[in-house]
Amino acid sequence: GGSCAIKYAENESVKPKAVFAIDPPLDFERFYNSAKRDIRLSKDRQANEENIYIIDRLEKETGGNPSTHLAEYYKISPYSFSDTVQTEIKKLSTIPLRVYTEPDINWWLKERGADFTSINATECSAMINELNKLGNEDAVLIVTQNNSYRKPDNRRHPHSWSIVDNAELIKWLLKQP
Incomplete structure (x- = not known):
């Protein structure tokens, strides 16, 4: 909201x-990278469903990840x-x-x-x-x-x-x- x-x-x-x-x-670049890090550090490699959703949604909205589509992340981030x-x-x-x-x-x-x-x-x-x-x-x-x-x-x-x-x-x- x-x-x-x-x-x-x-x-x-x-x-x-x-x-x-x-x-x-x-900052959706930070949000994306944080979700990736949280998955990497998760216990027993059990990824949080919210983090998986965030990554998928951001990649869909921007056409990729911050490394390849940074301008799009700037555009959608307040x-x-x-x-x-x-x-x-x-x-x-x-x-x-x-x-x-x-x-x-x-x-x-x-x-x-x-x-x-x-x-x-x-x-x-x-x-x-x-x-x-x-x-x-x-x-x-x-x-x-x-x-x-x-x-x-x-x-x-x-x-x-x-x-x-x-x-x-x-x-x-x-x-x-």
Whole structure:
């Protein structure tokens, strides 16, 4: 959802007044390579079905992998760490943007055997940092702690919509000119 919202703001002629995203994957080159690495490092070579899906879907959408079709990965990614000309994010230089993340690395290590290369927090912070350097002072990273519980059973999971303070987000959205 969040990746699509940001891509919409980048590419559509009718611009939103503001955009928010909750722990979105932003750099699909990183996402692809991370999925490949996760499969390589998986216990007993049992690949996570989600990683297999991600790789297949990205190869279908781009016509290949990042080594052979990098320009296509730049095109579909809201943000690309390796895109030194910042092609896509320059389009966000005047749009208020909030990105929420809860990078509970200890949870990821223990529960999923994942590290920072497998989570979205790094590219979320990198994109906000680059937007700030491009002059967008309304691009903000909101990092939460201990807010991530999935409904309906309140299971802990840092990649959850519950990291957002809904009332505060609505107040921010309504304040946008």
